[in-house]
Amino acid sequence: MIQKLIQEIKAKDAPIVVGLDPKLSYIPEEILKKSYTAYGETLEGAADAIFRFNRGIVDAVYDLVPAVKPQVAMYEQFGIPGLMAFKKTIDYCHSKGLLVIGDVKRGDIGSTSESYAIAHLGKIQVGSQTYEPFAEDFATVNPYLGTDGVKPFVDICRKDSKGIFVLVKTSNPSSGELQDRLVNGKPIYEHVADKVYEWGKDCMDGNYSEVGAVIGATYPAVGKQLRQDLPHSYILVPGYGAQGGKGKDLVHFFNPDGLGAIINSSRGIIAAYLQPAYEKFGPEHYADASRQAVLDMKEDIHNALDQALN
């Protein structure tokens, strides 16, 4: 699957993923009104609004980016109807040729992680029939439980040609509390990176592994270091834009050939029209604002890479 992602990144010339992390407060009044009229102020109404908001953005950006990254928590908070909107969003993105990174951050003891891996990347057997429950292409995975919590995901990556990104150094302010603690003089996140290397080395797809790493844009020095330590892993980089990361912070997450990293922006793209720079689009053209934000992000990253790599 990682080669498919690389192919799409090259085809669209954009190492960019759009984080589909909708909140009701991002959704234009007109969309909300229509959904509430149809379904009432219910979880179903909220889920309908979320899906239609997403669809507008996807329609506006699908030709520009290789992938989207829906954050399942934003859907899960609307219960079953929310999760139905999550699934509809995945399917709609696939229908537009986008790859889908399920930002699910699952991880558990072995037998349970296997069920999560099936849920998001694999297939489940029911009697004589087989189903793909959520059918993402990639998923994010939490490493706190160690190898037996991650291995079931890796097994499914190998079997069904899917990919994962393991949390190594997350973008949030307090990520260091645990991840930066030194063990034998080396921060925990580097030990986790060693594991990512180990988990991924027998799960190659061409010159990259199906097992990648999540490293926050907000920690560029860590990105630079781990880019060296994980030569075969793609790095999924959250934290661009709203969380503070800029194009110039990101250059060292990439390999010299411009590959090896994919940068996520969520709020900065999907809620662009609420920001001063894009407010001229207005709520009725929120999706155009998102398109412009993608184009600007693309330019920012290209400029930074051009300066750094040439």
Place this chain on the structure above:
Amino acid sequence: MIQKLIQEIKAKDAPIVVGLDPKLSYIPEEILKKSYTAYGETLEGAADAIFRFNRGIVDAVYDLVPAVKPQVAMYEQFGIPGLMAFKKTIDYCHSKGLLVIGDVKRGDIGSTSESYAIAHLGKIQVGSQTYEPFAEDFATVNPYLGTDGVKPFVDICRKDSKGIFVLVKTSNPSSGELQDRLVNGKPIYEHVADKVYEWGKDCMDGNYSEVGAVIGATYPAVGKQLRQDLPHSYILVPGYGAQGGKGKDLVHFFNPDGLGAIINSSRGIIAAYLQPAYEKFGPEHYADASRQAVLDMKEDIHNALDQALN
């Protein structure tokens, strides 16, 4: 909420939680056949069988135990219908007076963890209406992202009188890869325990905090140590039975008054009829086998506690 759990533990004289982690392979043929006849060999059919299997067990044990712990992964792997069975199971357990610990192991950056906390323990606002999406009483939480990933859960515990159990030392064989690494001479899990203390100290409900810890039955020495370090935290102890933990391993997870810990068994109870000790019940009386397994577990733990505490 922790006082409500304690009250139920006392009322039923059982520091026991039943892990509702169904697999199709646990479900008697008759139940499967009925569900497949009604819904086909579909995700809906599987979900129906799972719910009816759970209901049978709940009906057989609800007077014996204070709480159940459904593992969401076992439902998530059946997609939306599976998650509907998860929600139906929660609601059914509540209707029988049981407390529900959602074993969801969620955790993310702050704003996202807030959504997970809302999904499982809190309330979501849709227009002028308010909903409780999954409405568990407790949830398990992954600490890898640090304070800003856990704080939103703690805030909701305080506001809505709910509880969490933070993963400290998990029951699986490879939990030590990360959790046992020494930082300043102290294993990571102890540092996480320090955080649990910190997160929980302003979230008290009587003499216990709403912020508890998960420590595997398979690591009794860790349980003994952390019982001292976390005097105000309840310990949720998975790993009894099928994973290898026995009553005598568990005594040090408890305080001298017999409180402070609640022991989970999943397979050992819900799939009891598939084990030699209970096979005489047969698949048609699978729920009676589960009841007997709860009674035996209760006796095992009581005997161990009596010997240790008297």
